Amino acid sequence: MTAASAERLSRLLAMVPWLLNRQGVSLDGAARHFGITQAQLVADLELLFVCGTPGHLPDDLIEADWESGEVYLTNADAISRPLRLSVDEAVALLAGLRTLAQVPGLHDREALESALTKLSTAAGDAALAASALSASLGRGAEEHVLAAVRDGVRRHRRLHLRYLVPSRDETTERDVDPMRVLTVDDRWYLEGWCHRAEGVRLFRLDRIEGIEVLDADGTPPADAVGRDVDERLFAPSPEDVVVTVDLEPGARWVASYYPVEHVAELGDGRLRVTLRAAAADWVPRLALLLGGDLRVVTPPELADEVRRRSSAALAAYPEASPNG
Numbered sequence: 001m002t003a004a005s006a007e008r009l010s011r012l013l014a015m016v017p018w019l020l021n022r023q024g025v026s027l028d029g030a031a032r033h034f035g036i037t038q039a040q041l042v043a044d045l046e047l048l049f050v051c052g053t054p055g056h057l058p059d060d061l062i063e064a065d066w067e068s069g070e071v072y073l074t075n076a077d078a079i080s081r082p083l084r085l086s087v088d089e090a091v092a093l094l095a096g097l098r099t100l101a102q103v104p105g106l107h108d109r110e111a112l113e114s115a116l117t118k119l120s121t122a123a124g125d126a127a128l129a130a131s132a133l134s135a136s137l138g139r140g141a142e143e144h145v146l147a148a149v150r151d152g153v154r155r156h157r158r159l160h161l162r163y164l165v166p167s168r169d170e171t172t173e174r175d176v177d178p179m180r181v182l183t184v185d186d187r188w189y190l191e192g193w194c195h196r197a198e199g200v201r202l203f204r205l206d207r208i209e210g211i212e213v214l215d216a217d218g219t220p221p222a223d224a225v226g227r228d229v230d231e232r233l234f235a236p237s238p239e240d241v242v243v244t245v246d247l248e249p250g251a252r253w254v255a256s257y258y259p260v261e262h263v264a265e266l267g268d269g270r271l272r273v274t275l276r277a278a279a280a281d282w283v284p285r286l287a288l289l290l291g292g293d294l295r296v297v298t299p300p301e302l303a304d305e306v307r308r309r310s311s312a313a314l315a316a317y318p319e320a321s322p323n324g
Helices: 003-020 027-034 038-048 087-100 109-123 125-131 143-155 282-293 300-315
Strands: 063-065 070-074 157-165 170-184 187-194 199-204 208-217 241-247 260-267 270-277 294-298
Touching (some): 003 027, 003 038, 027 038, 143 157, 143 170, 294 300
Antiparallel strands (some): 063 070
8 A cells, every 4th residue: 555545545534434523514624624625525525435334235335425515424324433443453453553663764653653552541451462462574584684774764874785686696785875664565675775776776685695884874865766665566677588487396485586477386386487587597507506396498498508507517427436
């Protein structure tokens, strides 16, 4: 969910009970209350028109009328009622909010702290249970890497990374001005201005092999713009080599480690994966590393290259003597 979508959802949830208690309020008055234009308010009302409780029948949907210039809302009592959480739900929500509060660069942290305080007060015993829980944000990343990244974002310090680029099987050295830490599809990323690439880049934390917080200003250039996290994180290039490989169960990790375009189950734990590579040379090396657990299907010339290198590697080993 983008920041704009999250803001609109929050506004809609607040709008329903407010309008229910102010039937006949003018469009202008409601728009001014929520700090939006009348056009935005009408767009929100049109969206509410197709919202409601599960079932999606006419009687399940919110009814809104604003044709007269005054807003009337009906059939929305279920949303207007106060939310009541079970103990388990309250514990999970509190633990999640406290974990979210650890994320550096979080916008509107004051609102989060206010929500935590109010929920903790209302939750009673559930708040005590939640306080005994802790969650690590370092999934897939070394704790010291995550700590260094957080420090760089918080103090606006430049970071020096030793970063693995799997598509080239290459470890690179680069200086990065950190912008934010984000999570997408259960993976943690650092977004920042890369001086090597001279542009904004995303770095997976579990691919950072070394990190140093430099004593240098890490403020990104004014024209550095973060990407929309709803976009695909991997941007294909016309120069990429498209490769299809079959993976044995022991090599299934390849499908989650490299940018893939398609994954199909072949049965017995095997996968057929289509992926892109900035350079094809690393594919034969990966195939040799995995032995028989990776087989190149296409392109045929790359499959031939794997066979050639495999034969050359076997020829380098003399046959075992009868006495050996």
